[in-house]
Each structure stands twice: as structure tokens, then as C-alpha cells.
Amino acid sequence: MLALVVAHLAIAVLLPLVSARSTRAAFLVAALPPAAAFGWALTQIGHALDGGVASTTAWAPALGLELSFRLDALALAMIVLVSGVGAVIIVYCAGYFERRAEEAPRSAALLLAFAGAMLGLVLADDLFTLYVFWELTSVTSFLLVGQSGEGRASRRAAVQALLVTVFGGLAMLLGFVLLGEAAGTYRISEILADPPAGGLVPLALVLILLGAFTKSAQLPFHPWLPAAMVAPTPVSAYLHAASMVKAGVYLVARLSPGFADLAVWWVPCVVFGAATMLLGGWRALHETDLKRLLAFGTVSQLGFLMALMGAGGRTAALAGVTMLLAHGLFKAPLFLVVGTVDRSAGTRDVRKLSGLRKVLPGTAITAALAAASMAGIPPLLGFVGKEAAFAAFLDDGRWPVALALLAGSVLTVAYTARFLWGAFASKPGVEPSTVRAPGLLLTVPSWVCALAGLALGIGYPLVEAIGEGYVGPGGYHLALWHGLGLPLLFSAVALAGGLLLHRFRAVLRPLGAGPFDAQRGYEGVIAGIGRAAVVVTGRLQLGSLPFYLGAILVTVIVLPGTAALLAGGWPTDQPLFHVIMQVPLGLAVIVAALAVVKARRRFTAVLLVGVIGYGVGGLFIVDGAPDLALAQFLVETLSLVVFVFVLRRLPANFTEESPRRRVIVPKAVVAALGGITVAGIGVLLSAARSGPAAASAQFFELAPSGAGADNVISAIIVDFRALDTVGEIGVLFIAAAGVASLVLATRHDRRSKTGQGTPEHEEEVRG
């Protein structure tokens, strides 16, 4: 299975070689891998329905990461849409894109890459594998919606789709990690076999639902889907109707067998699903652009699917799988029909189209066939699915849900009628559209899909076989005729109500699309983030070095300081001093250090620093480190010499004006707290020591024999850690080179007697 997915991606990479010769050929080649995947899935149908076929490839075994795939009934249903419908749509692209269209080669490769990612997503049996492919589909969707990035609308829509779905995707990743940790495995089939409960599992499920809702355009995240309609129509048909937007529904369906009993899972699914169905249907009634009308229809249907898949219960899940297939098989051809109409008549605005039924009869019949499935008219698959959906909620007593779905179905029928009327009817007062006849590539693909919907509607036992592979045998059965009963009544009411709603559409118009506009919400959030970024940057990035250093220091005080305080373990037997000499030397260092702060003259400050240095050197001697002390004295003396050389040329006093109290006090407080924190942590950590360091004992043994030195320090520096010393010498060389170049630059300026660096200039500066 990994090979199939990789083949998609590999061929996508090589596809530009084909499109350089012919874009039409490129699309036909691109249709081959999905077609092969579909064919392969069909050959595996027996195994798939009988428990599933699995394959696992180690990815990073040390981390326990693996690429794990599994073909079962649910994956099979999705592959029908992803690979079967996908191949058909890619073939359609060959007719849709003009021969010289610039975006065609790019779209061909991206569509194929998307098909591969989507195939990986539906086959994945590992949460991380699923996540990787999930995000890959988001990325390819972004690239396909954005097209060349030249159009402002495309860019905005692409960014919106990406931001919303990736936001949900990241939340979902968090949920996956929580769920996987709670279950002790990331293999989906194993998690479902023994679902974890309690603890953080409800939180994990909510986060996963967030991912599913954003991907499947559920309320209130739905606006990205209609906005994405700026993409070329086949892209919309494939990504935003048949496959990618179903990923969220698929994920819910995948996990429902394990978690649908939990209220935290099924309640949001049903509530948001039903609300999305109603809102999408209502908005679809008010769109004048055929594609956007269909897009809101898709939003509505996705809500329907979400409610079915998440609700729990065998019948609902069976209805869900049926509707999943039905939706892909009717929504894709409807989109393709819109593309054909758009290509033939030059517009897809319902206010401009008129009389197409007569000039494009074949297209009109395809559309009618697909639309009949959408409206739930027998004997199409949509009817079978809807019957099952009504029965599911009527049988288990969830009446309010059934009624909400009925209302949604009324709206579905109404916007279906509006779509057919808008696209094909002769409208009084609108000039009949002139068309050019569409080619076979523009019509046959939609025929294939629409007829598949009809065939599966009549051949519903096949769908039931797939559905039972997912939900298990027994109980409710799919059928075109269940006898007179409430579900049939509901179907009739939906049909009649929808047609009436369309008939009296003039009455509805004044109601408008409703006050609810989630797009404004999205824009508000994005604008808010931008504003917050400016405010935060303005507050934090003041451009003042002391402020930045202070911020770092405060962080040191607050984080490790608090941790040290909380850790406790302050030693109780801390002596005042170990050796009496420590006290006078320490006192001298402290006095000199405090005096440095007060020093006004540079030279005084430097001398006081020298006192500190010698004092510290003295402390080293007391501590039993004569070598260190020697180095300290040498370096201190050298430093003094260097300072004196430079101080010669600088003003005697510090040039900065004496700062105000308002500035001094906070600086002093922060600095003092910082010092106390460091010293406190030092005491705490040193108190944690239980004995002398083990490594040092070895140095004692090895120094005479290994390095031939009695002085362990010199043995360490020139032998055991010689490489360190070489590095240290390197640092000295670099510093020397830097100092020399800086000094020489000044000398050069002075010699050339121009501008800065000249004695005159220095005189001037010194005032």
C-alpha cells in the first residue's frame, strides 16, 4: 500500500516532463495512478470486507514510528471517492483546461500529489501516518486554491483554507498524542479494539473533533470552503466536494466505533452537524453563483454526514457510509456540470444563464440525475441513504435530531431545485445564453459519476456489503422500499416541502442570508491577531539594550529562581566559612565591587576591578588552586596594562549623564535579585553533592603514569584536555586579530588625516 501512495507522489514529481509536451496527455497520465489504486482496491474487496488488509513499514523504529496502512470497508468506501471519482475528475481536467493554460501543468502534478496524499490518509492505520497525510492534503489544497498566486481572491482564499485547516490539524495532533499516550499505542485499529477512557481522553477527543470540524467545514469554521471556490472547477469538484473535505467526516467515522458512546463525542458531532446542515442549506438558497451554491450545499451535506457518522448506533453509521458514497457520486458530477456550463456559456451566474436545457440537453440530464440523488429521489443512492438516516434517529428515539435532519432535507431539496432552475431553466426577461458545444471530455466524466449513483442506488446490496463491513451485520438493512412508515413520510415531506420552498422563493428573499456571517468572524480573528502582534511587539521591542538584558535577567530570576525555591533542600549545616582567610579576602572583594558601582572616573573603576581580580585570585589560593591563582594574577595584570593603554585616550570620567532615580532603583533591584538567585542556586546545587567527583580521582591516578606530570592541573590542561587548550589558543588568536584590526583601522584613519580618528577630531571629541 505504501508503494501505491509513493507511486502517486513519484509520478507527480515526474509529471512536468509529460506536460512539457502536452498538458492533455499529462492529465491522462495523472489519472492512471488513481485508477490503478481504485482497481487494486476492487481486487482486494473480499479481504477488505472480511476484516481488512494491513501492511506496516518501519519508519523510525528507534522512536516507535511506523508507516502503517490498512484497507478495510470504510477505507474502501473512501477509495471509491478518492481514487475512483478522482481518476474521473482528473480525466475531465484534460478537457477543462485550455491547451496553453499556464496553470495546467502545475494543477496536473498537484492533483496527482493530492490524490496520493488522500489515498495515504484513508489507508493510514497509525495516528501519525494519518496526520502526515492529513497535513499534506492541506498543503496541496493551499497550492491548488492559490493557483499561481497572482489573484488576490485566490491568495486570500488559499490562506484562509490553510490557516483554518492547519489550526484544526495542530489541535488534532495534540489530541492524537494524548489519545495515543492514553492507549499506549498509536495504531488506530488497536486503539479501537480497546478504547482508552477517563483521564485526558475526553480532552483528546475534543481536540480531534476540532481537527475534523475544521477540515470538513463545520460551523463555525465553514467559510473557508465557499471561499475556496475560486479554484478551478475540477479542483473544487475533487478536493472540496468528493474527497478532502470528507477527511474530517472520515476521521470521525474511523474513531466512532470506539468513542461514539461518549457524550463528549456524539453530542458535538450531532449538534454541530445538524446546525451546519441547516445553515449551509439556508445559505445555498441565497447564492447566485452556481459554484458557491453547490459549495454551501456541500457544507450542508458535510454537516449531515458528520451528524450520521458521529451519532453512534449501527443504523446511523450505515446511513453515513451510504450517504458518504452518494454525496461523492452526486456532488462531483454537479461540480463538473457547473464547469461544463461555465466553459460553454462563459458564466455560472444564475441571473445570466437561461435556456440551457434546450441547448445542452445531455448536460441537463446528467445534472438532473445527480441532483435527484441529492434531493433523495428513488431509486438513486441518495434516497437509500436518506431513508436509512431518518430511520436511524426515529428508531432510537432521538426525535429532535430526526426533525432537524428533516428540516435540512427540505432545504436540500429547495437548493437542488434552485440549482437546476438556475442552471438550465428558461427565465423570463433573461436572454437565452449562447453556448459552444462541450467536448466529450467535458461530458463523459460527469455521466460516469451520475450513472454510478444510479447503479449503486439500484444495486444497493453492494453498498450494504461495504457498509456492513464497517458496522457489522444484523439489524437495519438498506432498501429502496421499506413499506409505508415514518422514514418514507419524512422523505415525502422533504421533497414536497423543498419544492414548495423553491416555488415561493420570492417570499424568502427578504429574509436574506441571515445575520450569521462566520466569514466576518474569521476576518475579525485574523485582524485581531495582527493588531495584537503590533501591540506586543511595540511593548516588548523597545530598542533599548538595558531593557532587553533586564527582561532576560527577570526571566532567570522568575523561572529557575522559582524552581529552586520550590525544590527546597536548603542546606541546614552551611558553615560561615571554611578557612578564616576567606573572610578578609571576601570582604575586600565585596567592598571593591560595591565601590566600582559608585566610581565616576574610569581609571578608579578599572583599578577597583583589579582589586576584585587579585582578591579572587587570593581566594583561589585559599581554596587550594595555586595554578588557577597564578593565571588569575597574570591575566589581571595584563588586563590592567591593556586598560591603561586605552584609558589614555578616553575621557577621564564616564560620559553618560547621571541617570535618574526612577531608572537606577529598578535596575539595582533586578541586578541584586539576579545575583542572589545565582548564588542561591549555586548553594542549592552544591549541597546536592554527596561526595568528591569520581572523574577527578582518575586524573590523580593517570597524571604521573599517563602524562608524566605530578601537577594534575597541568596534566589536564596540556594532556587530557589538550584539544580544549588548542581551542582556547585559537580564541586568543582570533581576539588578537580583532583587536589589532580595530586599532590599526583607527591608526590608518589618523595617518590619512581625514575625518574621524585624526588627533584634531579626538581633541574636538574630548572637548
Add this chain to the structure above:
Amino acid sequence: MITINLAMALVVAVLYSVGFYLLLQRSLMRVLIGVVVLGHGTNLLLQLVGGPPGRAPIVGEVPAGALVADPLPQALALTAVVITFALTTFLLALGYRSFVLVGHDEVQDDVEDRRIASQEVPAGGLDDPADDLAPTSEGSDK
């Protein structure tokens, strides 16, 4: 095994406090002196956490049973002392060069950052929201 006594903890605290305080000043020279003082504090701390005072770590010079100072922190501190010296001279040269070029040795505020800080917050966010909802023709129609 307590290795830092109260007196030494106080010395370390004062050295670090003074170093931090000088680091927060605007005069480059003071900042430099702050770095040097911090270096002293760090070297002392490095030596102190190595263990309590003991005999110098020289083989054959230590009577049996006497406490020996840990040689490893000493070697590391020795390296640090020398590196601090290199850093000091380089910073000093930089400060001097800055003085020659600019005429003073003060740390200036970043003007660009100031500009961002004083920038007005855009009222409508990054983009005006009132477009792109109308049907648009596809890229392929161009």
C-alpha cells in the same frame, strides 16, 4: 557535602549583582567592566562548586587522608580566565573604536525598534475584509 559557605555565597552574590547592574548601564565602558566582574564571579563560583578548600592537587605532595581540591573545575576555570581576558581586550578595542567613530561610548537605542513601538495600530487589521465574497471568474478564464 557543603561546598559553598555563607561568606563565599555572599561574595558570589555581590559579584553577580554588581556585574548585572553594570551590564544594565548605557556606558560601554561600564558594560565592559560588568562583563569582567561577572567573569570573576563565574570563575569563583566554578571553583567553589568543585569542593571545599583542600590541598593543591599535586601528586606526592598530599599527605594521606588530607582533603584535596578537585582538579577538574580548576582546569576549566583556568581556561575560562584566559578566555575572559581575550573577550575583555576585544570588547575594549570595540568600545574604543566606537568612541573614535561616534565620539562617545554609549549604547544607543535602536531607532527602527522605536519606530515600530510608536507605530499606530492599524484600525482595520491587516486587510480590509469587504471583498472577495463576490463570484470571481477562475484563473483559467483569463
